[in-house]
Amino acid sequence: MILRIGSSWPRLPAVVLTVAFGVPSPQAADASKATGQQLAHDVYKGNCLACHQIPGDPSAVSLADIGPPLVNMRKRFPDRAALRGQVWDPMARNPQTVMPPFGKHKVLTEEEIDLIVDYIYQY
Amino acid sequence: MKLTSPNLIAWPGVGCMQDLARKALSCPRLQASIGSRTTTSLSSFVVLRLMLAVAVLCPALGLAGPADDRVQLVHFFEKRFPGVPLEDYVYGALIASPGGRHQYEQIMEFPPFLGDLEKGKQIWETPFHNGATFANCFAMGGRNVVGTYPYFDNASGKVVTFENAVNACLRTNGEAEFAYGDREPMGVLTAYARTLSDGMRINIRVDSPGAVAKYEAGKQLFFRRIGQLNAACAGCHLHNAGKIMRMEIISPALGQATHWPIFRGGEELMTLQGRFKRCMEQMRAVPYGFDSEEWNNLEYFLTYLSNGLPLKSAVFRK
Numbered sequence: 099m100i101l102r103i104g105s106s107w108p109r110l111p112a113v114v115l116t117v118a119f120g121v122p123s124p125q126a127a128d129a130s131k132a133t134g135q136q137l138a139h140d141v142y143k144g145n146c147l148a149c150h151q152i153p154g155d156p157s158a159v160s161l162a163d164i165g166p167p168l169v170n171m172r173k174r175f176p177d178r179a180a181l182r183g184q185v186w187d188p189m190a191r192n193p194q195t196v197m198p199p200f201g202k203h204k205v206l207t208e209e210e211i212d213l214i215v216d217y218i219y220q221y
Numbered sequence: 222m223k224l225t226s227p228n229l230i231a232w233p234g235v236g237c238m239q240d241l242a243r244k245a246l247s248c249p250r251l252q253a254s255i256g257s258r259t260t261t262s263l264s265s266f267v268v269l270r271l272m273l274a275v276a277v278l279c280p281a282l283g284l285a286g287p288a289d290d291r292v293q294l295v296h297f298f299e300k301r302f303p304g305v306p307l308e309d310y311v312y313g314a315l316i317a318s319p320g321g322r323h324q325y326e327q328i329m330e331f332p333p334f335l336g337d338l339e340k341g342k343q344i345w346e347t348p349f350h351n352g353a354t355f356a357n358c359f360a361m362g363g364r365n366v367v368g369t370y371p372y373f374d375n376a377s378g379k380v381v382t383f384e385n386a387v388n389a390c391l392r393t394n395g396e397a398e399f400a401y402g403d404r405e406p407m408g409v410l411t412a413y414a415r416t417l418s419d420g421m422r423i424n425i426r427v428d429s430p431g432a433v434a435k436y437e438a439g440k441q442l443f444f445r446r447i448g449q450l451n452a453a454c455a456g457c458h459l460h461n462a463g464k465i466m467r468m469e470i471i472s473p474a475l476g477q478a479t480h481w482p483i484f485r486g487g488e489e490l491m492t493l494q495g496r497f498k499r500c501m502e503q504m505r506a507v508p509y510g511f512d513s514e515e516w517n518n519l520e521y522f523l524t525y526l527s528n529g530l531p532l533k534s535a536v537f538r539k
Contacts, residue, residue, distance in 0.1 A: 148467045161465045189451070196456035203449045205505075 134217030137210050144206060144214050149197065154221035165197060168218050175219075182215045229444045229453070287427045287436050291526055294459075298475050301463060310476025311533045317463045317470045321539075328537045333487030334412075338535060341413025344406050349394045355414070358390035367418035368532045369425065371521045373432035380435050380517040384411060401494075402511035408490045412482050415534035423479060423532055425525040439522025442515055443474075448506030478524040480533040487537055493520055 138144040139158065146152070147160035151167040175181035184191060186201030200206045206214070295307065305316050315322040345355050345363075356362040370383040381389075384407060388398040399407040427436045443454045454474070457466070462473035481493040491499070494516050501508040509515040 160467060162467055164461050164464045164466060164471075194456075194460070196452060196461060198450040198452070203451060205449060 132210075132213070134213035134215075137206070138214045138217050143210065144200065146214070146218070152218065152221055168221050171219050171221055178215065178219060181219060182211060185211055185215060229441070229446070286433060287525055290440070291528060294475055294526055297459070298462070298473055301473070307529075308531065310473060310527075311479045311530055313472035313476060313480065314463075314470035316473070321470075324539075325537060328487070332484070332535070332537055334484040334490070334535060334537070337409050337484070337490060338413050338416060340405065341409035341411070344410045345413050349391075349396050351394055353394050355387070355390055355410075358386070358393070362417075363414060364417045365421045367415050367534075368421040368423045371517060371524060372426060373429065373435055373521070375429060375431060378431055379514070380521045382512070382517055382520060383414070384512065385517075387411065387414070402492075402498075404490050408482060408492060408495075411492065412490060412535045415481070415532065418532050419534045421532045423524060423527045423530050425521065425528055427521075427525055435518045436522050436525060438515075439518035439520070442519045443522060448501065448504035450504045450506075452504045454500070474523065474526060476527050476530050478520065478527045479530050480536045483536055483538040485538050493523075 132140070132143070135155070135157075136143075138146045138152075141148070146168070147158055147162060149162050149164035151160045151162055152158035153167055153169055171181065175184070184197075185206075187199040188195045188197040189199060198205055201208065201211055298305075298310070302316060309316050312322060312325070315325055348354050359366050367383055370386065371380045373379075374381045384399075384401055387407070387410065388401075391398050399410070401407060427433055446453045446456075457471050458474040458477065462471050464471055478493060481491075482495070483491050485491055494511050497516050497519065498508045498511070
């Protein structure tokens with residue numbers, strides 16, 4: 099699909115293009131590229147459900163109560179960058195945290211972190 | 222020892238005798254006697270000031286040590302799990318799951334790993350080439366001894382684990398030593414040998430400067446963040462004990478060292494150091510290795526924390 103929007107084309111952020119193409123569906127995801135939900139649930143990637151519950155996602159099966167449930171994310175993190183920072187290096191906000199530094203220790207790539215943040219930011 | 226490095230998780234609680242001093246201060250009778258300043262109350266006033274001074278100076282005086290650590294740990298868990306008897310901590314994560322505990326008791330009536338214990342018994346009782354047996358190497362024929370391991374050996378300056386003692390026995394009797402970490406023969410042998418000490422109160426001594434140094438080294442490792450996942454043992458087994466990780470309850474550090482080996486699913490034999498290995502791998506850290514100084518010191522520290530609790534040999538875990 100070609101977007102003809104004149105001179106603003108090169109400056110459009112990637113997320114707008116994604117929205118224009120349609121919201122990614124977990125079931126219909128491209129096999130070579132995991133979705134934020136898949137990455138969050140994957141025990142070798144985000145493994146978020148090891149410590150968090152995500153009550154808003156019925157497929158998120160977890161009894162974990164080590165971290166707070168991922169709800170009201172936009173209210174708790176009005177600045178998306180703050181949420182991203184929390185995933186990237188949680189020790190910055192809490193030196194006593196048990197949450198791994200997913201970005202700082204390269205557990206996840208920067209792109210994977212963005213996908214996961216987008217996923218949880220909707221709850 | 223102050224745990225202030227950013228790489229170390231903090232020790233819970235107030236520290237030293239400050240907690241006790243504060244509790245003493247809140248005692249109404251003591252407050253009344255301080256207020257009236259009679260002859261008898263003056264001495265109690267002096268005692269109280271002395272206690273406070275000591276409490277403040279405690280770390281510098283080196284009075285905060287293993288005994289104090291253990292008392293703090295017990296207080297910490299008493300608050301975390303109110304009403305759980307101290308003896309129950311040998312059941313690990315099961316203290317937070319009455320249903321799990323019930324299932325465990327049922328399985329332990331007829332445990333599925335008796336065959337492995339029988340193998341261990343064969344090894345324990347089979348004489349060496351010189352006619353001696355393992356029983357000859359240990360006091361009381363090996364009955365009620367395991368609760369004193371690990372101990373600090375002043376001569377060698379090292380912590381000696383029960384597996385070390387098994388190999389020392391083999392060595393002095395001209396036999397080949399067993400590999401540490403192997404399921405057979407070391408795993409099944411120690412699984413059986415520990416049944417001879419079942420119920421014995423853990424009694425680890427840390428009573429020399431050398432011993433304290435090893436204890437503190439083990440404690441450091443317990444509180445140190447390791448691996449790609451940046452986790453410290455204390456993060457989970459102290460601060461989040463009783464909480465649920467995915468579907469499993471995290472076990473508390475108190476009582477943790479009492480109940481080994483475990484038989485996962487009734488079949489997979491896992492010793493305490495085997496669990497260190499699994500945990501370090503799960504935190505994406507390179508494991509130190511069986512019989513490493515780091516793990517022996519950690520085992521020394523952990524077992525000391527369980528002093529007074531009954532040893533539970535060879536238990537089932539799911």
